[in-house]
Amino acid sequence: MNRKFEDLNQIGDIFAKVGDIAQDYLNAGDDAPVICDDSSSFDPFAALPARGDGALAALDALKQEILPFLATSSGPRYLGFVTGGATPAAVAGDWIASTIDQNATGPQGSVASAVEQQVINWICDLGGLPRDRFDGALTTGATASNLLAVVTARQWCGEQVGIDVDGDGAMALPGFEVFSATPHASMIKDLSVSGVGRNNIVRVATDPGTEAMHVQDLADKLANSTSKAKMVIASAGTVNATDFDDLVAIADLCAAYGAWLHVDAAFGLFAALDHRRAHLLTGIDRADSITSDGHKWLNVPYDCGIFLTRQISILEKCFRAFAPYLTSDVPGNNYINRGVENSRRFRALPIWMAITAYGREGCADIVMRNCDQARDLAHWVVDHDDLILLRDPLLNVVMFCGRGNDDANRQLLARINATGKVFFTPTIYNDRFGFRAAFSNWRTRDQDLAIIKDAIHSVL
Ligand SMILES: Cc1ncc(COP(=O)(O)O)c(C=O)c1O
Numbered sequence: 001m002n003r004k005f006e007d008l009n010q011i012g013d014i015f016a017k018v019g020d021i022a023q024d025y026l027n028a029g030d031d032a033p034v035i036c037d038d039s040s041s042f043d044p045f046a047a048l049p050a051r052g053d054g055a056l057a058a059l060d061a062l063k064q065e066i067l068p069f070l071a072t073s074s075g076p077r078y079l080g081f082v083t084g085g086a087t088p089a090a091v092a093g094d095w096i097a098s099t100i101d102q103n104a105t106g107p108q109g110s111v112a113s114a115v116e117q118q119v120i121n122w123i124c125d126l127g128g129l130p131r132d133r134f135d136g137a138l139t140t141g142a143t144a145s146n147l148l149a150v151v152t153a154r155q156w157c158g159e160q161v162g163i164d165v166d167g168d169g170a171m172a173l174p175g176f177e178v179f180s181a182t183p184h185a186s187m188i189k190d191l192s193v194s195g196v197g198r199n200n201i202v203r204v205a206t207d208p209g210t211e212a213m214h215v216q217d218l219a220d221k222l223a224n225s226t227s228k229a230k231m232v233i234a235s236a237g238t239v240n241a242t243d244f245d246d247l248v249a250i251a252d253l254c255a256a257y258g259a260w261l262h263v264d265a266a267f268g269l270f271a272a273l274d275h276r277r278a279h280l281l282t283g284i285d286r287a288d289s290i291t292s293d294g295h296k297w298l299n300v301p302y303d304c305g306i307f308l309t310r311q312i313s314i315l316e317k318c319f320r321a322f323a324p325y326l327t328s329d330v331p332g333n334n335y336i337n338r339g340v341e342n343s344r345r346f347r348a349l350p351i352w353m354a355i356t357a358y359g360r361e362g363c364a365d366i367v368m369r370n371c372d373q374a375r376d377l378a379h380w381v382v383d384h385d386d387l388i389l390l391r392d393p394l395l396n397v398v399m400f401c402g403r404g405n406d407d408a409n410r411q412l413l414a415r416i417n418a419t420g421k422v423f424f425t426p427t428i429y430n431d432r433f434g435f436r437a438a439f440s441n442w443r444t445r446d447q448d449l450a451i452i453k454d455a456i457h458s459v460l
Contacts (some may be wrong), residue, residue, distance in 0.1 A: 003052060003053075003054045006054060007054050007055045013056065014055045014056060014059070017056060021062070025067065028072075029072055029074065029075035029076065030075065034075065034077050034417075034420055034422055034423045035071045035072070035417060035420070035423050036068075036069045037420075041065075042065060042069055074086050074441070075441070076441055076444040076448045077421060077422045077423065077444065077448050078441070079422060079425075079439060079452075080423045082267050082293075082297075082438045082440050083441070084267075084293075084294075084298065084299045085299045085441035085443050086300060087299045087300075087354050087357070087442050089353040089357030090299060090301060090350040090351070091301060093300075093349040093350035093352060093354065094349070096349060096353075097346040097347070097349040097350060101346075102346040103343050104335060104345065104347065105336045105342065105343065105344060106334035106335060107328070107330045107331065107332025108328040108330045109330075112348065112349075113332050113335060114332060114333075115348045115349065116138060116335060116348035117332070118348075118352065119351045119352050119355070120134075120135065120136050120138075120306075122352075122355050123292070123306055123308070123351070126270065126298075126360060126363055127281070127284070127290075127292070128278065128281065128285070129284065129290070134290070134310060135312040136290075136306065136309055136338070137315075137335050137338035137339050138294070138304060138305065138306060138347040138351075139304075139307050139339050139340075140305055141293060141302075142184070142186060142266035142296075143190065144305050144339065145292070145305045145306060146186050146187050146262075146264060146291050147190040147340070148289070148307045148309075148339060148340075149262040149289040149307070149309075150178075150190050150231070151194055152309060152314050153231040153289065154170070154173060154194070155314050155317060155318050156288070156311055156314050157173065157176060157229035157231065158172065158173045158176075160228065160229070161228045161229065166317055166318050170194070170195040173229055175226075175227040175228065175229055176200075176231070177200075177230050178191065178196060178201045178202065178230075178231045178233060179202045179218060179222065179230065179232045179259070180201055180203070180204060180232070180234070181203070181206050181211070181212065181213035181218075181235070181245065182206060182212075183201065183233050183235075184266065187233055187264060202221055202225075204217050204218045204221060205217040209430075210241060211235070211240060211241045211243040212243040212244065212245050213235070213246070215246050215249045215253070218232065218250065218253055222256075222257040222259065230259035230260070231259060231260040231262060232250060232253070232260070234247060234250050234263045234264070235263070235265075236263050236264065236268035236281055236284055237264075237265060237266065237267055237269075237395060239266075240397065240427050241399070241429070242268065242394045242395035242396065244268060244271075244394070245263075246283070247263065247281070247284050247287070248282055248286075249283075254286075255286075260288045261286065261287045261289075262288065262290070262291070263284055263290045264291045265281070265291060265292050266291055266292060266293045266296060267292075267293060267296040267297045267396070267440065268395065269284075269290065269292040269306075270292075270297040270367050271367065273360070273364035273367045273368070274364065274368045274371055277371065277394075277395065280394070288309060288311060289307070289308065289309040290306075290307075290309070291305070291306070291307060292305070292306040292308070294347070297367055297370070298351065298354065300351050300354055301350055303347075304347045312338075316334075319337050319338055319340070320337040326342075365442075366442045369442075370439035370444065371395055373444055373446075373449055374395065374396045374397060374398050376449055377398045377439075377452065377453070378392065378393050378400075381400045386403055387400055388403060390429045390432060391429060396438060397436060397437065398439075400435055401432060401434040401435060406432070409433045409434065410426070412460070413435050415459035416456055416459055418459075419455040419458065421451050421452065421454070421455035422437075422452045422455050424436055425438075437452075
């Protein structure tokens with residue numbers, strides 16, 4: 001019999017084995033090395049299997065050939081990048097999303113699109129944003145959301161002066177100007193992809209000693225600009241210092257100069273859940289568009305980005321995909337028209353499961369604990385004779401280094417990561433090489449902090 005139908009007949013065994021493997025993997029998360037230092041036994045050029053032995057045998061091969069060589073990036077001490085964990089309910093939602101394999105395109109014949117709308121509303125609630133002002137879509141990540149922002153902003157700017165970039169192309173609006181102080185690397189990539197150009201960004205100064213936008217410098221640059229098409233990209237949580245721009249002042253300037261205001265809040269949006277930090281986001285409700293991520297601080301599995309805008313019809317204009325076979329008169333949101341992909345994973349389901357299972361309080365608890373952990377590590381660094389804190393943490397990221405020069409610190413970082421107890425990524429802050437510890441995982445507990453400190457101490 002066909003292997004796939006044989007597998008269907010034993011789907012219970014397959015799922016049980018998947019459950020066992022997943023459970024073993026999660027349970028090992030506390031003790032397994034945080035990163036894999038040698039995956040050379042895996043052969044990327046292995047011969048193509050001609051026939052295959054079915055799912056149970058493939059799971060055995062997975063256990064042998066792949067699982068032992070992964071980073072424990074969903075575990076409690078992987079502090080690289082801004083790597084969110086995945087809560088049990090979110091993982092369950094993700095499994096089901098794969099099992100039911102909806103193509104979450106539009107309202108026709110499925111509730112999936114309504115679930116996405118509900119989830120977008122819930123994200124507005126979590127971020128303290130008025131539901132009636134913002135609408136949007138889930139994307140593959142903040143990079144994709146930032147791309148939607150540039151394209152929508154440019155279209156809106158063009159329309160203010162009677163130019164239709166969507167129809168006539170980027171060259172129809174030659175003077176489109178983008179102002180930003182500390183744009184994330186993904187934003188620069190998006191300027192290239194969208195045809196604006198990586199170099200076409202007006203760099204606004206930062207406030208001394210921070211990554212936050214210098215508002216007076218923005219005011220001066222906007223005042224000197226002769227362009228009629230302007231976009232300001234503000235940050236609500238820069239990736240290093242987690243600085244927040246003064247969104248109220250920037251929104252005032254954008255209103256005065258007719259500029260589109262985009263706020264990159266990839267993880268910073270969820271600071272709204274921490275009453276000690278929610279004020280940092282004051283003014284974000286005046287943005288024209290906002291980027292955030294589910295796979296960071298909301299702790300749903302990769303991949304899941306969030307894009308919100310007040311100008312949903314302009315987004316839909318830029319991203320509409322028309323073909324007779326795609327049309328439908330069923331009422332509801334058609335997400336084909338809200339992003340790059342026509343075919344889309346049911347990304348709303350893991351978020352729906354996570355929020356249904358843990359509610360606002362469960363989401364807030366991750367954010368607040370991670371911020372406390374960052375403070376705790378920062379205090380320890382300050383008290384340690386051999387370490388230097390590069391910046392007081394505002395949110396969940398601690399930047400620090402040893403007392404040696406940059407080369408010595410590069411080697412120290414390699415030694416810390418080689419302990420297998422923790423994983424940091426490097427950074428440069430104020431021209432100095434340092435380590436970034438980004439706390440973004442629900443599983444990180446106080447005992448992990450103790451292990452992290454021991455690991456650093458052991459290689460100093
Ligand atoms: C502020 C900010 N914007 C954008 C991104 C890109 O996010 P993603 O990897 O989800 O595309 C990141 C990632 O760390 C970020 O911190």
